[in-house]
Amino acid sequence: MSWIKQHIGEWISISAHLERRPPRFTLTITLGELPDGWARTQRPERTWAAIIGLLLLAPFIALLAAGLLRALGLTAPYELLASSPTAIIAAAISLFIGIPVAIAMNLWRITRVGLRRDARSLEGLLALEFAPLHLVVVLAALLIGGAFVAHLAIDSYACLTGVRSAC
Numbered sequence: 001m002s003w004i005k006q007h008i009g010e011w012i013s014i015s016a017h018l019e020r021r022p023p024r025f026t027l028t029i030t031l032g033e034l035p036d037g038w039a040r041t042q043r044p045e046r047t048w049a050a051i052i053g054l055l056l057l058a059p060f061i062a063l064l065a066a067g068l069l070r071a072l073g074l075t076a077p078y079e080l081l082a083s084s085p086t087a088i089i090a091a092a093i094s095l096f097i098g099i100p101v102a103i104a105m106n107l108w109r110i111t112r113v114g115l116r117r118d119a120r121s122l123e124g125l126l127a128l129e130f131a132p133l134h135l136v137v138v139l140a141a142l143l144i145g146g147a148f149v150a151h152l153a154i155d156s157y158a159c160l161t162g163v164r165s166a167c
Helices: 002-007 047-071 076-082 085-110 132-160
Strands: 011-019 024-032 111-117 121-129
Touching: 047 076, 047 085, 047 132, 076 085, 085 111, 085 121, 085 132
Parallel strands: none
Antiparallel strands: 011 024, 011 121, 111 121
16 A cells, blocks of 8 residues: 555656657657646546546446346345336436546546647657556446447447347
8 A cells, every 4th residue: 555655646657769760660658747848737646536437337346246246146136226227227328428427527537638749850758647546437437448449349240140148
């Protein structure tokens, strides 16, 4: 826990530098401070954005957890959520609106993206501030959204290859 507290506010950055003469490409990954010449963002990380992100993800996570419990043999939580139209609507809104909003809201707070150009070179930066709660929200939303999209892709492929129960 002390390691996490020690690194809060530091940056995980990838910097690319391309020069014309002599032809050179440099890619740098830095942990700690931003590379020279790049300023911090004016958007400090805020805990409220991460908490709202967690609240946006909560209904779909609850339905997903109930589905996993159902697969393990405990059907009561799933039946309770599946029989409630409000819970189904909340989970659908969480999936289709909550996940993208949670990702955007939290990435906006902790991301620094930039591009600089001069006569002989081009330099780009992609950096994430080490803010654990924001990173957890973004990673959870990406995993949940990615799993849902993968599920749709697998079902679509099965339908295309003739498995009628997947259609």
